Every structure is written in structure tokens, then in C-alpha cells.
Amino acid sequence: MFTGIVTEIGAITRIEDRGDKRMTIACAMDPARIAIGASIACSGVCLTVVDRGGTAGDAWFAVDVSGETISCTAPAHWQEGARLNLEPALKLGDELGGHIVTGHVDGVGHVVGLCPEGGSTRIGISAPAELAPYIAPKGSITVDGTSLTVNEVADQDDGTCHFALNIIPHTAEVTTIGTLAVGDAVNLEIDVLARYLKRMQSLAAKG
Template identity: 45%
Template sequence: MFTGIVAELGEVVEVTEHADAGGDVAATQLMINGPTVTSDVAHGDSIAVNGVCLTVTRVDGTRFTADVMDRTLNCSNLGQLRVGARVNLERAARAADRLDGHIVQGHVDGTGQVLQRSPGRGSTAVRISLPAHLARYVVAKGSVTVDGVSLTVAELDDASFTVSLVPTTLELTTLGFAEPGDAVNLEVDVLAKYVERLMSHTIGQGVTR
């Protein structure tokens, strides 16, 4: 479990692709440099990389290694990472931590595309495309996770939403240099999905109270 508060910008230092019997990429091993997140993690711990929960398989100084399966590569932007790429990193939250962002599982629901950046006084508005299958879970002034960053939806229409990024977010996360056309990982508020699931069963069973 995470909160969407990025600990640091890490750097991809090695990408190793593993092919299946047919020659297609079945998994990718990432080695990432992250001095802050590696200061107190060990084999088997969880680290969110651009909002994707990955399991640490090895720690070597300030670097850690994690495996990314084919399904994750297909539903996130991790398959586009190359050596030198910067990524948002967050360690799993402790039960006693402050919940400064919102409840984030690290289970990416899909990707959106940066459509527009509009610098303003004190903040930058970024508009991002919203896949149709996720639109019902996103509400104005609600929470959404973009590349692992907990953000508040400022504006919303049927096909996109806008978030306002303060200078700290611009400086300390990948959203500071994301350009129109870039893919970003999206995770909607899990509470909305639970409510939908519960309501669908209630209505289906004819429960009215």
C-alpha cells in the first residue's frame, strides 16, 4: 500500500528483457538507482515505480532490481523505459505513517496521454486523456494517481481531466518534464471501484434499503 507521495526521482541504469519460447518479451528486469528508497529496503519489499508496485529482488548499494511481468508491461508505461529514464519512486507505507496523499495500491488501471501543459502563476495545469473504461471512477475534486503521484482532479470532461501541479511536484516528480504525447500511468480511487461492485450486487439482488 502506498500514499502517492513520491520519495525521489530514480534513474533506470539497466534494462534486461527476457523472451518467451516464441521470442516475444515475456518479462523485463529493471535496475534502478534510488539512494533514498534503498536506504531501508530489502529483498521482497515493495517499491512503487511510476505508480506500479514492484517487488525488490536485489539491493546493491543505492540500486535495486525488480522484475516486471508481461501483463504489467502491457498496461503501464514501464515497457517504454530505457537506460537513463527518470522514474518516480515510493516505498510502501507503514501503518503508523501519515496518509498525506490517498490510498494507492500500486495496481495501475491503464495509461493516459498528456494532452496539454499550461504554465500559470504558481502552478502548471496538465490535461491528460482519460480512457473510457476509467471515466466513471474519476470525479471533480476527487483523487487520482498519475505516474504514482497522488493528485486532485481540478477539471473533468468525458475524455480527459486536468490536474494542477505546484512547484514542488514539478521539481520532484516526472510530471515536471512530461510533455504532450507522453504516456502516464493511471490508478483511480479504489474506493470508487468497491462502491460500484457493492452497488451492482445490491441492485442485482433487488435490495432497496
Template identity: 50%
Template sequence: MFTGIITDIGTLVAKTPFGDGARLLIDCQYDAAGIEIGASIACAGVCLTVTALEDGGNRTRFAADVSGETMEKTTVGSWEIGDAINLERPLKAGDELGGHIVSGHVDGVAEIVARDDHEEMTVFRFAPPKELVSLIAEKGSVALDGTSLTVIEADDTFTVMTIPHTMGATTWGNRKVGDVVNIEVDTIARYVARLVAVRGADA
């Protein structure tokens, strides 16, 4: 599990075919000694498994394999060499839960349809997949490219606000209208929707 609090910005340094998907090699600042093969790292919100490690002194490179389905349903398929990627290590027992519970199981992609920059904040508006609209609520949480954010307004589109720290500590500073990002709706919203659907079917 993750919290949506980004702890590093990685760089994609290699992407090679692997089965029906790809093998990624990502450069980061994490200490290689603190990462085990098989560990999970959220990459732009996508939970990936570390399959190999390279210790480059003050930099670390880790490999992760992604399936064709993951490449189709997330932004991973469009990643290019040199792209910056939000990274987060998994939550440990006793860690502070600074964002919200994020599983790393992306629900789809959302398009940025507006960006309004103000002195103390930036407001982004997104167009999510239609099937997710009912799961996004005002004042609720949503994970976008792995970042835990609070929904301001929600109808067919929704808005979030980012502060200068978030813009500088993540990839959000470079995001523009037309970009697509990974979206994971709040886990509670997903289960409530499922419960309502099942009860409705039994009625």
C-alpha cells in the same frame, strides 16, 4: 500500500529480458540497509518487488522483475535506459497519510492532451481510458505516475494542477503533451462502482 507522495526520483540503468517480461535495475537515493529483498517500491505508480540490491555508497541500485502483462498495461514496456522514475516506499503504521490510499495496481495509461504553465501552478489535461471515465470525479483523488493529485474538472477528459514543488520533486517538470502516464483511480471509487454494478445485476 502507498500514499502517492513521491520520495525520490530513480533512474533506469538496465532493462533485460526476463521470461515474458523484463528485469529492471533502478538507481536511487534510498539507503540499501533499509530495504529488504521482497520489499515493495512503487515505480511510477507500479508496485514492484525488490529482487536484488547493490549498495553504491551514497547511491543504491535495486532490481525488480516485471511480467509481460505489466509491460503491456502500464508504461513500463516503453521505459528506456536513462528514464527518470517517480519512487515511493510503502506506508508504515503510524506514518502520516499525506496523499490518499494508493495500491500500486495501475488501471491503465492516460495521455497528456494539454499542459498550461502559469506562474504558481501547471495544469495538465488527460485523456483516460474510456472505461475509467466514470471513476474519475471532480475534487476526487487520482494517482498519476504514482503521484497523488486532485481532479479539478472531469468529463471525457480531466485536469489536475501541480504546484512548483511537485514539478521539481517529481518527473512532472519534464512531462509534455503526448506523453502517457500510469493511472490508478481512487480505491473507493472502484469499490463503489463494483457495488453499484452488482446491485444492478441483482435487481
């Protein structure tokens, strides 16, 4: 379980084909505090640590990424040199600063617009039709592992939706969100509460 509060940006330094892809990710964590078998969200994808090393501030950890994971997430995230938003799993007693995030990507969205707004940046993202019913103004959504608040939603004729986010300078600086460009693919995870509300609504309609 995660909160969507990114702790740092890591980078893929090596990819090995072992049937699955073993990826080595450079980070600034303390390897002594990274347990084998621990979960780390990598741009919104919950992955299991299978190896780690280095020193505090100059560390690395390795994860195995299945073909299924790669096919269901933004493909550009799984290349050497790709920068990833990192968040270790939530520990009992940690502050829940964002919202409850599972690390299970629901779909891939695409950036459709960028616009300066005051000192911030307004980003427009297109979400696939299967996710559109779960996205609402003032609701939470996870974009590349970052907990964000939806400002506006515009439903499209094809069933998809466009939603807008306000990215403050701090968020742009400490996550990869600040480097997004129009056309970029992003990992989306809908709010877990929206998922349950939708299910309840569908059951009520049947009854």
C-alpha cells in the same frame, strides 16, 4: 500499500532479458534499509525488490518486470535512462499524506494539454473509457505514482474523458510530472473508494 507521495526520482540504468525484464534502478535510498522482497512503487507500479546494493545516497535496487506489466502500463517507462517516481511501501504508523494507493495500474492516459496557471501548471489528461466513470472533480487519482486531486472532468463523445490537474511547483520539482509533454503516456490508478462505489452502484441498479 502506498500513499502516492513520491519520495524521490530514480532512473533505470540497466535492463536484462531473463524472460521477464530485470531492471536495475539507481536511487538515493540507503540499501541497508531496502529489504529483499520489499515492495517499491515505480511510477505507480508496485514491484518487488530482488537485489540491491551501493551506498546510502548512491544506491540501486533490481526488480523483475513481467511482459504483462509492461503491456498494461506506459511503455516509455521501461527503457534505459527512464526516470521513475519512487515510493517505498507504507509502514504501520506512517503518515497517510496522499490517499490509499495499491500500486496496481488501471490504465494508461495521455497528456492532452499544458497551460501555465499562476505559479502552477494545469495539465489535461485523456483517460480511457473504462476509467472515465471513476474520475470525478475533487476526487483523487494517481498519475505515475503521484497522488493528485482532479480539478475538472470533461466527458467525450467516445466515452473517454479529459481531466485537469493543477501541478504546484513543488510537485513539478520532486516528481517526473514536471517534465511531462503533450502526447506523453502516463500510468493511471483510480481511487480505490471510487472503485467500490461504482460496484455498489451497479449492484443497486440490478436490484
